[in-house]
Amino acid sequence: MDHSVTKPEYDHAGAQQIGKKDFVRRAICLRIVEGIYRKGEKVPSCREIAEQLQVSKNSAYQAYSGLVDLGILESRNRSGFTVGLNVPDVKIAEQIGHQPEQGLSDKLVFASNLPDVNMRANQPRNWAEFEYPFVYNQIDSELFPIEAWRECSRLALGRNALPIWTSEAVDVDCPDLIFQLRRRLLHYRGIKAAEDEILVTVGAQHALCIISTLFAEDRRPIAFENPGYQEARHLFHLYGNEIQPVPVDAHGMVPDELPAEFKLLYLTPGCQFPTMVSMPEDRREQVLRKAEAAKAFIIEDDYEVGLLGHVKPSPALKSRDRSGTVIYVGSLSKTLSPSIRMGFIVAHRDIIEAAKTIRSLTVRHPPSIVQETAALFLAHGYHDVHLKKLREIYSQRWHIMRDGIVELLPMFSLGHATGGTSFWLTGPAGFDAHAFAERLQTRGVLIEPGHIFYHNGYPKNSFRIGFPSVATDKIRLGLRHIGEEARSFLKKSKHAGG
Numbered sequence: 001m002d003h004s005v006t007k008p009e010y011d012h013a014g015a016q017q018i019g020k021k022d023f024v025r026r027a028i029c030l031r032i033v034e035g036i037y038r039k040g041e042k043v044p045s046c047r048e049i050a051e052q053l054q055v056s057k058n059s060a061y062q063a064y065s066g067l068v069d070l071g072i073l074e075s076r077n078r079s080g081f082t083v084g085l086n087v088p089d090v091k092i093a094e095q096i097g098h099q100p101e102q103g104l105s106d107k108l109v110f111a112s113n114l115p116d117v118n119m120r121a122n123q124p125r126n127w128a129e130f131e132y133p134f135v136y137n138q139i140d141s142e143l144f145p146i147e148a149w150r151e152c153s154r155l156a157l158g159r160n161a162l163p164i165w166t167s168e169a170v171d172v173d174c175p176d177l178i179f180q181l182r183r184r185l186l187h188y189r190g191i192k193a194a195e196d197e198i199l200v201t202v203g204a205q206h207a208l209c210i211i212s213t214l215f216a217e218d219r220r221p222i223a224f225e226n227p228g229y230q231e232a233r234h235l236f237h238l239y240g241n242e243i244q245p246v247p248v249d250a251h252g253m254v255p256d257e258l259p260a261e262f263k264l265l266y267l268t269p270g271c272q273f274p275t276m277v278s279m280p281e282d283r284r285e286q287v288l289r290k291a292e293a294a295k296a297f298i299i300e301d302d303y304e305v306g307l308l309g310h311v312k313p314s315p316a317l318k319s320r321d322r323s324g325t326v327i328y329v330g331s332l333s334k335t336l337s338p339s340i341r342m343g344f345i346v347a348h349r350d351i352i353e354a355a356k357t358i359r360s361l362t363v364r365h366p367p368s369i370v371q372e373t374a375a376l377f378l379a380h381g382y383h384d385v386h387l388k389k390l391r392e393i394y395s396q397r398w399h400i401m402r403d404g405i406v407e408l409l410p411m412f413s414l415g416h417a418t419g420g421t422s423f424w425l426t427g428p429a430g431f432d433a434h435a436f437a438e439r440l441q442t443r444g445v446l447i448e449p450g451h452i453f454y455h456n457g458y459p460k461n462s463f464r465i466g467f468p469s470v471a472t473d474k475i476r477l478g479l480r481h482i483g484e485e486a487r488s489f490l491k492k493s494k495h496a497g498g
Contacts, residue, residue, distance in 0.1 A: 020055040024063035027053055029072065029095040032083055039083045043073065070095070115234035119452050124441075127469075131444035132478030134465035136274075136422050139337055142471075143393065145386045149336075152376035156369055165368035170360045173200040174371035180378035181344060189302065190319030191328065196349045199356060202366045203341040204303060204331040208232050210345065210358045211264070211299060211327060212239045220263035220296070225253045227453035227462075229273045229301065232266055245455035248272060250416040252279035255286040258294075265291055265298045269317050270305040274453050274464050276420030284317055291325050298326045304334045304420060308398055309391035311419040324348035332374065334421070335387055342366070342374050394421055397467045397475060404476045408483040411490060422466035424450070428490070431461040436489050443481045 028049070031037050044052065050060040064081055067073040072092055073081045127133050128141075156165065164174070178198050186193055201207040212235055222236050226245035233243055244259045252272045258265070267287065269279035279287075291298050298317065305313045318328040324347070331343035345355060359365065377383055401423060405414055412425040427433065434449040450462030470478060 020059035021062045021066070024049060024053055024055060024060050025066060026096050028063065028067060029092050032072070032092050033089065033096065037083050039085050039087070042080055042082050045080050067095075111238065113237055113240070115230075115237070119230060119457060120234070121230070121448060121452060123446070123448075127446055130441070130446050132474060132481065133446045133469050134448075134467065134478060134482075135446050135469060136448060136464060136466035137333070137338055138466075138469040139334075140469050140471070143390065144337060145382060148380075148382040148386070149373070149377060152373045152380065152382065155376050156372040161372055165372050167368075168364065169368060170365055171356050173198075173365070174368060174375050176379065177371045177375035180375050184378050184383065185330065186346065189305070189330075190315030191346060192319075193346045194349070197346055197352055199345045199347075199352050199359065200366050200371060201343040201345060201359065202363055203333065203338070204301065204329050204343040205231060205235070206341075206363070207329045207331075207343050207345045208235055208299070208301075209362075210355045211329075212236055212241070213358050214351070214354055215263055215297075216240070218263040220261050221259060223258055223262040223265040223296075224455070225266065225268065225272065226455045227274055227450065228266065228455075229268065229303075230452045232301070233455070236264075236266070243455065248275060248277075250277060251283060252277050253283075253287070255283055255290055258287075258290050260294070262294055262296050264296060266301065267298055267317070268301050268303065270302055270313060271420045273301070273303065274422065274450065275415055275424040276417030276422060277415070278314065278419065281314070284314075284320070288317070288321065288325060292323060296325075299329060300326050301329045303329075303331065306387070307334060307390055307394050307421055308419050309395035310398075311395075313419070318346060324351075327351060332383075335383065335390065336377075340370065340374070342370060393472070394468065397470075397472055400472065400475045401465075401467050401479070404479040408476070408479045409486065411483075411486050421468050422464050424462060424464055426450075426462040427486075429459075429461060430493070431490070432493075433460055433463040436486070437463065439489060440482060440485055443485060445478055445481050445485075447482070 028037070028043060037043050043049070046057050046060040046064055050057045053060075064073060064075075068075050068081070070091070071084050072087050072095065074084050075081055121136075123135050123138075124130070127135055127138065155161070175195075177200060178195050181198060182193060182195075199210075201210065216239050219242075221242040221244040223244050223246050224233055224236070225248050227248060237243060244262060246257045246259075247254050252269060253267060265287070269284055269287075271278060287298065300317045302316055302318075305316075316328060318326040326347075328346040329343065330346070332340060333343070336342070345352065347355070398419075398421070402414075405412070405423060405425070409425065412427055415424045415426070417424065427436075433447075434451060437447050437449050440447060448464045448466075449460070450464060451457045451460040465482075467475060
């Protein structure tokens with residue numbers, strides 16, 4: 001294993017001040033604390049570390065000998081030195097001493113419009129270790145079609161496909177993937193698109209980034225659902241756009257509340273994010289007319305549609321677009337995995353042509369090997385089979401969730417959603433969903449506070465619970481924990497308020 005580090009952790013003036021032997025000792029201990037050298041693993045030889053830190057071999061040997069005496073390193077006859085197996089981390093940290101924090105240069109200026117960390121979905125990194133992870137945008141790994149994906153990966157890595165994905169194709173996406181998207185995904189959503197009206201992206205978020213760049217010079221505001229997808233809102237804000245929030249009710253975004261002027265409307269009509277309601281036909285027509293009158297474009301984020309077997313989804317808004325007003329954004333994140341990072345844009349060919357240029361200046365193009373694998377996965381019918389399985393399982397879980405919420409969580413308003421893989425719940429006025437979420441973590445339950453989805457972070461009494469990553473047989477017990485904690489939480493809040 002190559003443990004070389006080209007940049008020493010300390011400057012060499014420091015080495016002169018603390019002594020070269022101590023300089024080496026601190027460098028080794030710091031690397032152990034940071035996990036570069038792990039317990040039981042071999043560390044660089046005295047000669048190697050001397051060259052890295054630009055000290056003498058004798059100084060390095062003295063430092064290593066001292067660390068052996070402390071039990072931090074172990075000397076293996078003829079095989080060098082390894083990190084001690086049973087050394088307390090605190091003992092290692094003591095050898096480092098206080099390291100003054102080095103500030104950034106005064107010349108470095110970060111963007112002032114970066115989103116507040118508290119207004120983003122901060123799922124714990126170890127979310128999968130929680131017994132009841134009612135989080136969104138995660139999948140049940142047990143449902144991932146690993147054998148089918150492995151087979152398609154093997155075929156994509158075959159000698160015949162080698163010239164396809166080993167060459168750089170900045171302006172050309174995998175032809176078979178484009179064909180499969182048109183045939184199997186877009187056709188299902190009622191969308192007819194030519195080959196030059198589709199662009200593959202590194203997930204839907206990358207698609208939104210390209211669109212943001214494309215329309216950056218138009219100073220009109222972006223109309224945005226409120227509540228809505230917070231990561232899109234942060235992205236648009238990052239590009240200096242004015243965000244005009246538009247309220248959402250039981251039927252999705254309210255068209256009558258659209259501003260007189262706007263350049264883009266970010267919309268999730270099929271399954272409103274995060275309330276999960278579907279926009280009816282009359283509103284869809286109204287939205288199209290208003291966008292055309294404003295000479296604006298609609299970004300239709302079709303992020304989650306058709307995942308429940310008992311729900312017949314309406315055709316995409318893009319399917320009724322005859323003037324090029326709708327820019328359609330889709331991905332494979334919800335049906336396969338968000339980590340595959342496979343998204344796409346469907347729009348007028350002039351928009352796609354400009355979007356290709358922006359893509360080539362940023363990521364060049366999505367990995368060709370992933371495009372080839374995804375194309376094979378679609379072509380062989382694996383995606384169809386997997387989607388059918390998901391629709392059955394998710395539909396079962398949806399009904400268990402809804403029945404459980406009605407029975408076990410009567411203190412929360414359920415909303416008007418008829419589909420989607422999550423539920424939007426609202427507590428009484430003054431209910432603090434963020435504090436409630438923190439309390440639930442002690443029970444092994446994860447939920448998502450709803451304030452992050454609102455333009456100004458208010459109100460704070462709603463939250464979202466998703467079910468794709470919770471096993472079917474654990475849903476009711478998880479909801480029972482939520483209900484028990486809610487009764488206790490509301491009782492304490494009432495006493496505190498009164």
